[in-house]
Amino acid sequence: MRQDIVRNKQVLSIEECKAILDRNIHGVIGLNGDDGYIYTVPVSFVRHGDKIFFHGRPKGYKSESFKRTSKTSFCVVDQSFVVPSLRANDFRSVIVWGHLKKIETEEEKVKALRALAEKFCFGIPDNEDEIQSSKQYVEVYALVIECMTGKQALEEVRLAGQKLREKK
Template identity: 45%
Template sequence: MFREMRRKKQVLSIEDSIAVLNNGTSGVLAVSGDNDYPYAVPLSYVYHDRKIFFHCAQTGHKLDAIARNEKVSFCVIDQDNVVPQEYTSYFRSVIVFGKARILNNEDEKRSALEILAAKYSPDHEQGRLQEIEKHFKQVCLVELVIEHMTGKEAIELVKAKHP
């Protein structure tokens, strides 16, 4: 169903791919947008238990697109160092494919929001819980269940790990 990566030597392990997702602070969500144009939007997220969670307003382009087609992809770039003298970049990235859904159940929504808030404000539990309460009714939470994940890095990074 999903394509295999052509450059197999550059494939990241599942563990390394998960590390990229855990370390990243932003990614790009791609959906099937209006008039069949792709729509890709950067956003903050959290990876947890083979799922990506993000929050957004209760209406908008990405929610309309998800309502029409739940299949999405999400990309995180961990490293992108341009090396001009070598005419290349030393990169590491992960892309996931899966199905997105709006969390309507209040318990699911609160749990995902707490996980997301803990990622970005780990040392301020009381403050983040107050913020969640303050905005809970207005915020929308989306869950992306990962069906397929691939990570890839520049061949130069592969060679550096295995000289």
């Protein structure tokens, strides 16, 4: 896994990377698809400590692909805004590398489902009843974070992008 970023002025700190993961709800994970093809699929997620949790049904192509993937990468685009005058993109993104594992124990599965519920169903009563019910028919996977990098546009592009967004 590559960790070097050529343009050092664009590197985000680990804390900034974590903040991006925490405020976003969708990312794209690379899985082992059929016939040697990489299958990239958008997924809902939650970061909890050094893991990123995903959930889904136990049947289907995504589930099959999760089961045959161990090492993977996951990407979240926090922002992407074209600045035509500079022929550039005001972007901010994070890439995570790590090992993917199916959550097998009920305790860890419930912990992951609670974290997902807190992120996606905040303020909705009876989350615990739904968690207890869904643990029977939902699979949960964890991406154990080994490395993460973040990158953003150069300052000139960020400032120009901010001015354009304020005009809208």
